[in-house]
Amino acid sequence: MNKNLVPNINGKFEEKSAAFRFPAHFNVSGGAAEVWKVFEERLQRLGDYALDEAAAVTVEAIENPELAEEGYRLSIAEDGVKIESKSRQGLILALATLYQLLSAGGSELSCCDIEDSPRFGYRGIMLDVCRHFFPVEEVRRVIEQGSLVKMNAFHWHLSDDQGFRIESKRFPKLNEVGSRRKLARLDPMVTCGKAQPREVYGGCYTQEEIRDVVAFAAARGIEVIPEIDLPGHASAILAAYPEYTCSGEPLEVKNTFGVHERIFCAGNEQAYAFLEQLLEEVAELFPGKHFHIGGDEAPKTVWKECPCCRKVYEEKKLKNWEQLQTVFMNRVIEILKKLGKTPIVWNDSAATGELAPEAVVQYWAEMAPGESYMVSDAANGRRIIFSNADQFYCTDSYASLPLRSTLTFEPNVKGNPVSAANEHGIETAMWTEWCPTEADIEKQIYPRLLAVAECAWCKEKDVDEFTARAHEFLSLPGLNILNGEDWDKVTISGDAALQEIAMSMLMLGARYRALSDAEAEDGGQAGQIGAVTPDQDGDGVKNPMENASPEMIFQMVRSHVAGKMAASYGDAEIDKVTGMILKMKSNRR
DSSP: OGGGOSSOOSSEEEEEEEEEEOOSEEEEESSOHHHHHHHHHHHTTTSSOEEOTTSOEEEEEEEOTTSOTTOEEEEEETTEEEEEESSHHHHHHHHHHHHHHHHHHTTEEEEEEEEEOOSOSEEEEEEEOSSSOOOHHHHHHHHHHHHHTTOOEEEEEEEETTEEOBOOSSOTHHHHTTTEEEOOTTOHHHHTTSSOTTOEEEOOBOHHHHHHHHHHHHTTTOEEEEEEEESSSOHHHHHHOGGGBSSOOOOOOOOSOSEESOOBOTTOHHHHHHHHHHHHHHHHHOOSSEEEEEOOSOOOHHHHHOHHHHHHHHHTTOSSHHHHHHHHHHHHHHHHHHTTOEEEEEGGGGTTSOSOTTOEEEEOOOOSSSSOTHHHHHHTTOOEEEOOHHHHBTTSOTTTSOHHHHHTOOOEETTEEOOGGGEEEEEEEEOOTTOOSHHHHHHHHTTHHHHHHHHHHOSSOOHHHHHHHHHHHHTOGGGOOSOOOOHHHHTOOHHHHHHHHHHHHHHHHHHHHHHHHHHHHTTOGGGSTTEEOOOBOSSSOBSOOTTOOHHHHHHHHHHHHHHHHTTTOOHHHHHHHHHHHHHHHHHHO
């Protein structure tokens, strides 16, 4: 009976021989009206169901303070359904299970007793709407799909180098200037035929639209968490207000992807005053407890040359420039604390070990060799959201990152296990540089989201059993809001998968290089000071390499490939992909 449930029951499941027919006209007791409205709307995807106050009670919601915060008991008997939960959230999760059962069995339900609760308290999905902008309707679709598989956080990446996406009434230039960019000739919007080169592209969500999304998510048990990325990945904000950079010189909203050097000035007091007003305005739109302030990939080049930054550096007797970023982030964290928010930052901001203890760290990757700086931070009690890029990012193909790798993740930072006390939760991330359309992002997100949900909810995991259950889940129309990737591509394996990995690595590197070169030729942003563009093909080989031996080239390529594949594949597969890449490169010359 539970073969279609995703995530699986993380507790007790007892099936009985009797059955209960769920009536077309049903009634409920207990619980909140908006929760039942969502349940009714979902049932209408399955048939002519309607909530009818004149009917006998079909589903009874009972408060049970002894259960875990998100735990529930679901009992289906011959005379109806009973749900016990400690909170509104537990009821929402129980109804997600009941809806899945109805999707699979129609109105005929086998009687059963279920006791269930999640492994991780935070179960998130992130959507980047800065690199490419998506309408509210698509955002709601992603949230609804997440809710159906018991996710409880939607991380909305709303500000980056390529666009600022929140209507600001205090700072209108964030929308007049910061929300739009001139498209590069090789931007995916152009190459897929949806726009023309140099066309102005972008947009922002009105405050009314944001409140609508927040309410939509809340009725489904999901907290919407905004991200304003600081101090780097902030070109869109700084294009509107360049006075908060170190030089004050004009700059544009970026139309190339990657890392850009112009960032917030860490020694400019007016910049902190601006951020306090901006974060206060944004926080009013998002009543949840979390607020993400980025902190990743912030080059320090301009800080080293800035008198204001150097003054702070010297006054505080800092030993390195990463410590100046800690100073910056801790000041922003103080702003959020005054607003009653729990700050989240990317793990880059924890490199010094001096980040404010209130901050939750979202771990994605570490670039430097050697032991992880997060090991000592975790030992000091840091709470961590695990978003390990090589196991949770939706940007990879299903060949590069198989579902089994996502499913079987156990909390670690750079391979080092951490204690349960550090486990804030799990999050998958959908970065959209190369995904300009709704169809693109849906294939990347789905059905990977099923494996993320299972990993976040369940302690015990079986790859083969999950795969069969996920396949069954995908066959049920009422459960699938997103139009995901085809199952044969999702389950690709063997040499076909390795060939796809090799081709995708070469293609991604070529995309970045071509985009950068084309813009430089146009006099575009890639040719300006401050744009950091890749100097690799995506295969680990820096050009030119006339003096490198074949053995050296092989090892350099292999090192890069291993960095991408080690979480999911062994040495033999890594060697094979390395050979495929080198052969493809040789054939192209």
